Amino acid sequence: MDLRDTPADRERAILSFYKMANIDWACPLSCTLKGDPAIGDGVMRHFFETIMSKIQHGFEINFMPGGTLLFEGEKDHLIPSTSQLLFESDFFLVAGRMMGHSFLHEGPTFAGLSPAIMHVLFGGSPETTTIEIADCADTDVRDLISMLESSKELAAEDKTKITELAVSWDLPALTSQNRMWLHDKLLYHAVIGRTWKQVKQLRRGLKETLIWPLLTERKDTIPFLFPRSSDMQFTPEMILEKVNWPVHNEDSEVNLEDQCRLTEFLRRFIENSSSNILHVLLRFWVGWSLLPRYLDVEVVECTFPKSNTCFHLLKLPGHYKEYLAFEKDLLAAVWSTDSGFGLI
Structure with missing residues (x-):
């Protein structure tokens, strides 16, 4: 590609x-x-x-x-x-x-x-299929079929519209005797027949x-x-329980204070995100929106958030001092996956 x-x-x-x-x-x-x-x-x-x-x-x-x-x-x-x-x-x-x-x-x-x-x-x-009105994707057709469920007398205009729909699908016109039969046939054709x-x-x-x-x-x-x-649907808890948080050591690129602040920023971001945002975050982090066995995090010296998808590794820049700036750049990064791996 x-x-x-x-x-x-x-x-x-x-x-x-x-x-x-x-x-x-x-x-x-x-x-x-x-x-x-x-x-x-x-x-x-x-x-x-x-x-x-x-x-x-x-x-x-x-x-x-x-x-x-x-x-x-x-x-x-x-x-x-x-x-x-x-x-x-x-x-x-x-x-x-x-x-x-x-x-x-x-x-x-x-x-x-x-x-x-x-x-x-x-x-x-097909004859034994249980079909719900929600299965009808065409909302105009759904509204017409729904009218037939009620025993309420239909307006002349509605009767005409239902008959026109039925005839266009090679079904008989609406009568007082075939109302529920026509409801079932129209719903079947809308969902299965077509x-x-x-x-x-x-x-x-x-x-x-x-x-x-x-x-x-x-x-x-x-x-x-x-x-x-x-x-x-993803929840923050589902993501957080997979995260391996970084452990500070002498070889770390950033100091302990910056590392703690950035991991706290990421935790806050995940906890406040919708399922949709968690999907795109996961896609940026590992390459697709499926939960792996683990999610690694590293705080490094770089300009923008980036990832190593092969190793499930999210790399966060240690320079952020304010959460809003971190959130803005992380959102920009995770929405960039269609153009590459975090290229902003």
């Missing part, structure tokens, strides 16, 4: 790699970042964090206005985009390969997929990475590949 390219060009390079046919995704992976001196495991972590972030939050390539979002909806109810262009471009095949490839290398996974989609993805009958081809393409991509037998024979592994969003 060339960090000197534009974000869109880097995405094209990633997509070109994952569109290649007949690749053994289980073989060892070697990653190189052009334009950045970093080498080692940290680069591989950065690569997998990047690709999984694109699947989770969208590509910047403008196949459509506002970017390219592969999965839509609210947390823990995400469903594949119904865009015909994305399907015809094999984006969901690519997404399946990316997910399986990252899983093979113990990398980040995809959080928040709808249980209804997972049921179908792993061979469950995404069925995308789910099949996603399944094909996962199968090509050779993790499918594990997922189908050991159902308890599926939550590791598709965790709930709530399971991916």
Whole structure:
């Protein structure tokens, strides 16, 4: 990956790699970042964090206005985009390969997929899928379907809109007798019917990475590949319990007073940070937003915070006297990972 390219060009390079046919995704992976001196495991972590972030939050390539979002909806109810262009471009095949490839290398996974989609993805009958109204990503369609749940008399305008939606999906018009039946059919089509081809393409991509037998024979592994969003939230306590705080000795680059002040600043930063900020801090610290067995800290003589991701090592400059100045520079550093390893 060339960090000197534009974000869109880097995405094209990633997509070109994952569109290649007949690749053994289980073989060892070697990653190189052009334009950045970093080498080692940290680069591989950065690569997998990047690709999984694109699947989770969208590509910047403008196949459509506002970017390219592969999965839509609210947390823990995400469903594949119904865009015909994305399907015809094999984006969901690519997404399946990316997910399986990252899983093979113990990398980040995809959080928040709808249980209804997972049921179908792993061979469950579509007719037995439990679908919630929250699984409907299109809010306008959701509002219309929700009207059918109530026994309240509908306005003529609402009846017309529901009938137009039903007819556009080859379903009969709304009547007083088919109200709840039509509710179930519309919800099924909105969540399963319109995404069925995308789910099949996603399944094909996962199968090509050779993790499918594990997922189908050991159902308890599926939550590791598709965790709930709530399971991916970090708390300050989760981070702090992994930190190995520096121990002062005669060879330390900074004196004991500066070392104590900087470690106190870092502790305060972690304790006051949201889950989102802790995610980007961890990504800066180790290369991806997964908790390792340990997190090392070192106070050194340098200008800005930096990290050695291969060794889970965060290096803090010892010159800060005020917390606000430290917080400002650390935030600038952790948000810089898309352009390299702490290059501000």
